[in-house]
Amino acid sequence: MPETEATTAGQGQSTPAGYAHPEVLVETDWVAEHLNDPNVRIIEADEDVLLYETGHIPGAVKLDWHVDVQDPVTRDFVNREGFERLMRRWGIRNDTTVVLYGDRNNWYACYSFWLFTMYGHKHLKIMNGGRQKWEAEGRPLTKEVPHYEPSEYQAPEPDESIRAFREDVLATLHQSGYGLVDVRSPQEYTGELIHMVNYPQEGAQRGGHIPGAKNIPWSMAANPDGTFKSAEELRKLYGEQGITPDKDVITYCRIGERSAHTWFVLTQLLGYPRVRNYDGSWTEWGNMVRAPIEKP
Missing domain, CATH: 3.40.250.10 (Rhodanese-like domain)
Structure with a gap:
């Protein structure tokens, strides 16, 4: 899915006007319409790391901040190679549109957005309202953990x-x-x-x-x-x-x-x-x- 399509679709929902970069937000309707889009990868990043297992958006993978993006020795994030391994494991390519969502007003989703931006991923979006809004609207959740074919992914050195x-x-x-x-x-x-x-x-x-x-x-x-x-x-x-x-x-x-x-x-x-x-x-x-x- 080209970036322009995602932007247009996201702006076509109820997101308030006036944002500097409205294309970084997509509504729950847009996500529901793209659950099976091979060019979109949905990632759940929660403060409550056990929440994903109780049910998540179909096709979404879990980002565990305590494990997936932490350096095992120093207080720091994974290096470039570690970030590349994570993206490849989830079948994410450099041109994949990544949609992030989570609990607590998307606080860890935005943390992930910041980290992914530091590692140069260009196609990033936040699902406005996060998990709370998806659940409130009675949208489907699943306990099935998806599996994706490993991808090729190349990340630059982090932009600090x-x-x-x-x-x-x-x-x-x-x-x-x-x-x-x-x-x-x-x-x-x-x-x-x-x-x-x-x-x-x-x-x-x-x-x-x-x-x-x-x-x-x-x-x-x-x-x-x-x-x-x-x-x-x-x-x-x-x-x-x-x-x-x-x-x-x-x-x-x-x-x-x-x-x-x-x-x-x-x-x-x-x-x-x-x-x-x-x-x-x-x-x-x-x-x-x-x-x-x-x-x-």
Whole structure:
């Protein structure tokens, strides 16, 4: 399926107008119509890694973030070769249209979108509303795990221009023209909540936030049904906090997954030109020697 067809079909649904790149969103109707399209691969990426086994969109493969894209030794993502192996295993070619969806307002789906973008995959889409909307509409789920013939896939070296590291964040503390977005809950931002129940991998010794960061929780970008808010609403949400397109923006949370959702909103839906996701986030910053923090 050519990219133009996917774009037209996706825009033909109820996605609100005004997004900078409306082609990155497709509606549930579009996905239902392309379940058997050999040029489309659907990937479920959930925060709840056991959810896929309870039922998933027919033909969808499972991306387990704890296993599939993590370096087994260092705290990092798989390298180029590892990413290529993953794509080949799922029968994904360089020209395959990949549709990502998941639970929790698509937060891990957007995290995957960010990672796949870093590895240069060009044809990426998010199913607007994610798993929540698909289920609410009574659409089919299956427990059958699909099997695809291995493909040929070639990935470039990762483009880390969309990724921030601690040195980049430290540099922003002494410069103007930057915008730091802490997408965590207000309780995490103030330091009231330090330890996350059921998330031992996200622990930190100190609570608070990076100096100068604005607190705009990631979930504020979504409607109750899991779909994204309109471009007008999103521009107001970030603009009122001084996070504007003229700035170099860095987003962060605890491990980079919620902040990747905000990265998606800012870059893909609003068209901000310079946004990076700091995936080290608070588990690095809150444990780092001499890293400055702020509390109310």
